[in-house]
Amino acid sequence: MNSTFDIQEELKKLPGKPGVYIMHDEKDAIIYVGKAISLKNRVRQYFQSSRNKGVKIEQMVTHISRFEYIVTDSELEALVLECNLIKEHRPKYNTMLMDDKTYPFIKVTVEEAYPRVMMARRMVKDKAKYFGPYTSAGAVKDTIELIRKLYHIRSCNRNLPKDIGKERPCLNYHIHQCEAPCQGYISRETYRESIQEVLHFLNGNYDPILKELEDKMQAASEALEFEKAIEYRELLSSVQQIAQKQKITDTAGDDRDILAAALEEEDAVVQVFFIRGGRLIGRDHFYLKVAKEDTSGEILSSFVKQFYAGTPYIPAELMLPEEIEDQELVEEWLTKKRGHRVHLKVPKKGTKEKLVELAQKNAQMVLKNDKERLKREEGRTIGAVRELEKILGLQGIVRMEAYDISNTSGFNSVGSMVVYEKGRPKRNDYRKFRIKNVQGPDDYASMEEVLTRRFEHGLLEREEKGEGGFSSFPDLILMDGGKGQVNIALQVLDKLHLNIPVCGMVKDDNHRTRGLYYQNQELPIDRNSECFRLITRIQDEAHRFAITFHRQLRSKGQVHSILDDIPGIGPARRKDLMRNFENIEAIRNATVEELKELPSMNEKSAQEVYKFFH
Secondary structure (H helix, E strand, O other), X not given: OOOOOOHHHHHHOOOOOOEEEEEEOOOOOEEEEEEEOOHHHHHHHOOOOOOOOOHHHHHHHHOOOEEEEEEOOOHHHHHHHHHHHHHHHOOOOOOEEOOOOOOOEEEEOOOOOOOOEEEEOOOOOOOOEEEOOOOOHHHHHHHHHHHHHHHOOOOOOOOOOOOOOOOOOOHHHHOOOOOOHHHOOOOHHHHHHHHHHHHHHXXXXXXXXXXXXXXXXXXXXXXXXXXXXHHHHHHHHHHHHHHHHXXXXXXXXXXXXXXXXXXXXOEEEEEEEEEEOOEEEEEEEEEEEOOOOOOHHHHHHHHHXXXXXXXXXXXXXXXXXXXXOOHHHHHHHHHHHHOOOOEEEOOOOHHHHHHXXXXXXXXXXXXXXXXXXXXXXXXXXXXXXXXXXXXXXXXXXXXXXXEEEEEEOOEEEXXXXXXXXXXXXXXXXOEEEEOOOOOOOOHHHHHHHHHHHHHHHHHHHHHOOOOOOOOOOOOEEEEOOOHHHHHHHHHHHHHOOOOOOEEEEEEOOOOOEEEEEEOOEEEEOOOOOHHHHHHHHHHHHHHHHHHHHHHHHHHHHHHOOHHHHOOOOOHHHHHHHHHHOOOHHHHHHOOHHHHHOOOOOOHHHHHHHHHHHO
């Protein structure tokens, strides 16, 4: 227990108001987040020995070093805050959704003069029309491609009508997949008629286009235009495939999600059927880590709060096999998020009850079939991270970042940053660095530049309360190398007043992973362990990512130089710089006044060049 925090004394200070309580362990990590109508009554229950709290809660209480709380004005505010904190901190003893999936939408930019059809990952209030969400990004791309072929909708980002006639029409015009509104070849009124047909199509009205394609196919065949007939036949087949996928399940035409859970010991699966406009558009399943005594109602309650806190679309109804904890409160919260009434229902008869039963059977089937695979996958990922924690004497490793440098005799030096969370690669957070300030093959100086830029950028994003790719800091930094690379990282962290563990991935003479360098000593790893395999995968991934970037730069050869990356420096100014300065180093050392003397340069461009190198 925290010697400076007297739990019994702090319990006496708790207010009898709604709010959120946060439990910390001896290392000050957040291990549980909960909400309460009365903080005073709820938090005190954890420390009363007479209560039957269950194995999970009893185990958690033994690790509580201190707690804190946030008072809210209502229980609804407490629920919202609880969801946000759980998503942010992912506490060990909360029932956790293991998959953070996002579902794509089809977006029609009806607010534009010449609307476009595109895929969107988020639904925002921008006056566009959104369809979905869909469970398959591949299906969305296929549908958008089909729409462009059928209705000849533009795919470019040109600002129309402002940019009409400024550039030549693109390839899509020449292959008859766009009517070239960018050239004024189609009127705004005629183009918007096509958009109206697209909207009907996306709403599931396929009959007009099916009849039209069939008529065109027959006409082309009778006119002996067999290539056109084949083209119409393929389009007809594509539309029929999409129409068949949209199986009617509900004549009411409503939007609803159907949920059911299956559980076995500490594993649970929630199956969700997505019904939009009365059609089953897809289904998906989600894995949760639970305690043995958790009930299906508790699991569904946790799932609903976590899943719908992050999903961009909430349907009018959620259908469940049983009532969940805080059902009325969850309904109120979802209604507020959606902006329209949301109902949580437990159907007792008819088609809806059968759909819930079907979801239940699917959840049980997934859990049964995937249980062994999940165990193996957990061993490869989370289990391997736990082994790493034991070797290094650390706890709570979630995010790891690994770095590598690649160059050819110092030419086009680049750095790579790869990110692993819970033992899995998080590719959206990978970053590339083109070395700006180091000449020649100096890996240590290059690594110092990469790490400095990465963490300075991250500190700036945190200061501005941004959510950029650098604002999340790792729990462990992995360096491709031993003592030298580790010390470079520690120096950068010390300079920026950051305290992050740094571990080197040491290779043998055959360039194979040999061990870990941590706190001035090399630690061996069992070559047959999952930890060894994970470290090898991370090391290989960092190297692959750096090499790939370096090859991209090399393939551009002479046509691309570091000067291309300077804002405002085009071909003319680049040539001027290279004519008047001996090399890049000379440009780097030039003053603003010297740069301004060049014929093509002005004050602003000279400042940009100087700022880029400094």
